[in-house]
Amino acid sequence: MPNSAAPAQIPLGSSVPILTAHAISVSLPTWDDTVGYEEGEKRVVDKMETGYPRFFIHRSIQKLAALCLSKFGRPDELCILLPTSKVASEGRDFLASRTPPIASRIVEFVICPSASSLVDTSASKSHNAGVEVIELQILLFDKEHWSTAKSFWQHTGDGICSRMAERALAFLGETPAGSQARPPTPPSERQPSKAPINRNRHYSRRTPSVPATPTTPSTPAFSSGSGGTHLAADDLPVESVKEESLTPDLTTYLEERYGRNLPLFNAPLAKQALKRRIAGGLLPSDEDFGKIDDVARGVAHGSGKKAVTEDDVYLYPCGMSAIWHAHDIARVARRRKGEQEGISVCYGFPYTDTLKILQKWGPGCHFFGRGGSEDIDDLEKLLATTQPPVLSLFCEFPSNPLLRSPDLARIRKLADQYGFVIVVDETIGNFINVEVVTFADVVVSSLTKIFSGDANVMGGSLILNPNGPLYEELKAVQDTDYEDHYYPEDVVYMERNSRDFRARIKRVNDNAYEVCDFLYRHSLDDTTMPAEGKVVKKVYYPRYITQELYAQAQRHPPLGKGGFGGLFSVTFTSDAASKAFFDTLGCAKGPSLGTSFTLACPYTILAHYLELDWAATHGVERGLVRISVGQEDQSILSEWFESALAAAQAADKADKAASASASAQ
Known part of the structure; x- marks a missing residue:
């Protein structure tokens, strides 16, 4: 049993990493803190400085929205801020499609870095240049419909980002929310510091x-x-x-x-670098350039097929935006053929908003919650009997949080037969470990996660498979409808963060392999040791979960140990053991994954608190703990997990003793 003291936890409600203005996670260091957050307890809510950006609207965005309301709103209205007129129209249409329809209105607000910030809406705009003006679309609606409007922000991921809000505030002569300092210098006026x-x-x-x-x-x-x-x-x-x-x-x-960021005016070059990196190519600035071969995507050597190029890669402000737009592309392509859209399929238990998108936009969704081989026959029956034909199938490879892999080979055969679009979310597997393009028509990913690693910027990507049977019609939609509103300053940070992407993957692969090996040996699934005293029920990790299906797309040789990625989940024999394990674990605690540091959360409590029984029917237990392994030394990780396991065992023993005593009375 390690003797050193556990590290101090990041304070409740503080950003993760701490003192990070645009952090994408927030510290919820105990199980009870997470429950308190979900239940709106004052002791928790009052300490929340930030949160995951699609769920917790950044303080600077809130401040900017309040200024916009004071200028354009009525006393009975609230608003959300959107980056383009097209996105605002989508938001208005979403509200109008509710039952009963919700009325809303759009105000365009163009902000210049001058005392006279409101200009005529016909004035020249340079949104993508990110230098001369800031264009805001203000979607206003009655206060009572806030939760519905907020769901548009959350599900689509197309709201404005916090860096854009802070820049707009600077142009208006305001400081960022929570700051007592003078307004920040606009990025276009900053000079890189060369001082020691x-x-x-x-x-x-x-x-x-x-x-x-x-x-x-x-x-x-x-x-x-x-x-x-x-x-x-x-x-x-x-x-x-x-x-x-x-x-x-x-x-x-x-x-x-x-x-070592690129200057902001080089944002277009940063976007180009990101697209090439995502397409599988290396740039001279990338770590180990010349030592690691380019990762070919969508083509095997000598196959005669086309490889993914930069022109097949599209950038979005976050991963959920890429998913929303993948669904929209499929819908538009079907309509342009003069056919009815058809329902979509969600195959496997997904990250929560993916299912919500498929349910709320279009004619509906059929949900296969397990997503394993046992569901393939039922999927085939659905495809054979459903009219109009199924539009699309969305799946994750592997899934979050159960790390199950769908049978991509068989799904591809069914798609070729029935003509639906396959959309695969590769966020968890990541393209260094797995190659899913050959099976999919569209590949989406949250760049916010391990591609970035630094937990300080959002981003998403979408790839069209150049060899897919639906490529031409999907590409035609993108050629006419794609709108790049990935904020330039976010692009610059994402490009910087992702330069060492591949090196981080190897270390994370190795660390997760060792941690999961330790926990598996103490689980009920490992029959080489007696079950007595074990509190770990199951370790969800591709090495142990649907490994033969994961192997369909696994790259060989793997990078590091196993090539299974850095995410896993673990369940326990009692709620007491789950809570003690989580509370004792020495890493950072909060939402998100793929950070360069280890990050844990009681996933089911955090993502499905109002639908725990429903989640359990699909194998996602209330006491599940999800862990994203980082780059710490393995000695540190060993200490953390050994201490947490010991605490879980002690709590489970005490819980059983208390139950036995109560029964005896």
């Missing part, structure tokens, strides 16, 4: 009282005792900066100093 880090005036105040927090250096460097992750020795740890000294300019300085 120890000469920068912002670093004069430090405090040792802020607990250690995960950070994301370009090369992993870890302390051996505290369990916290730190920057390399010649860099100043971000956690040593006092929160009140974190001015907007300092936030930018920190991220750009450590990240």
Whole structure:
């Protein structure tokens, strides 16, 4: 049993990583904190500084929305802020499609970096250049319909981003939400600092009282005792900066100093670099360039098929936006052929919003909650009897949170026979570990996750398979309908973060393999050891779950141990064991996955709190804990998981003793 003390947890409600202005996770360090968040407990809600961006609207976006309401709204109205007129029209149409229809109106607000910020709507706009003006579309509606409008924001992922909001606030002479500093310098006016880090005036105040927090250096460097992750020795740890000294300019300085961002005016080049990286190519700036062969996508050597190119890759502001648009592309393509849309299929238990998209847009969705081989026969019966023909099938490879892999080979045969679009979400597997393009018509991914790793920017991608039977008609839709509204500053950060993507995958693969091996040996599934005293029920990880189906798309040789990715889930023999394991685990706790540091959450509680019984019918237990393994030293990970397992065993033993005592009375 390790003797060193567990690391201090990131405080409840703080950003993860801590002191990160645009963090995409938030600290919920205990099981009860997560339940309190879901139930709206004041002690939790009042401490929430941020949250996952599609669920928790960033404070700066809230501040900007309040300013827009004061200028354009009525007392009985609220609004959401959207980046383009096309997205705003989609939002208005969504509200109008509800039963009964919800009335809304759109106001266009163009903001210039001057005292006179409201200009005529016919004025020149340069949204994608991200320099001259900010264009906002304000969708206004009656206050009582806030939850419905918020669901559009959440499901589509097409709301404005926090960096755009902060820039708009700067143009209006306002500071970001929560800041007492002067307005930040607009990115177009910033000059990269070349001063040595120890000469920068912002670093004069430090405090040792802020607990250690995960950070994301370009090369992993870890302390051996505290369990916290730190920057390399010649860099100043971000956690040593006092929160009140974190001015907007300092936030930018920190991220750009450590990240070596491209200048903002190079955002188009950053987009090109991202597209090539996602298509499987390397750039001279990528780590190990010249040592790792390009990862061919969609084509085997000598097959005569076309490889994925940059022209087949489309960028979106987040992964859910890519999923929403994949569904929309399929719908438009079917309508342009003069045919009825047809229902879609959700195959396997998915991330929650994917199913909601398929249910709320179009004629409906048929849900195969298990998504294993046992469902294939039922799927084939549905395809043979449904009219109009099924539109599309959405699946994850592997799935979140059960890490099950669908039978892509058989699904491809059925798609060829019945003409539906296959959309595969590769976020969990990632294209370094698996190659799903050859089976799919459309491949989507959340770049927010392991592709970025730094947990400070959102992004999504969509790939059209150039060899797919529906390629030409899907490509035709994109040629006419695709709108690039991925915010330039987010693009720059995403390009920076993803440069060492491949190296991180290897380390994460290795770490997850070792952690899962340890937990599996203590699970009921491992029959080589007696079951007595075991509290781990099952480890959900591609090595143990539908491995033969995962192998259909697995790259060989794998990168690192197994090539199974960094995500797994674990269930326990009692709720007491689940809670104790989670509460004791020394890593960061909060939503999201794929971070360069280990991140855990009680997934079912967090994602399905209002539908726990429904989730359980599909094998997603209330006590499931999902863990995204990071790049920490394996000695640190071993200490964390050994301590957590010991706590789970002790809690389970105490729970059984208490139950026995109560029964005896």
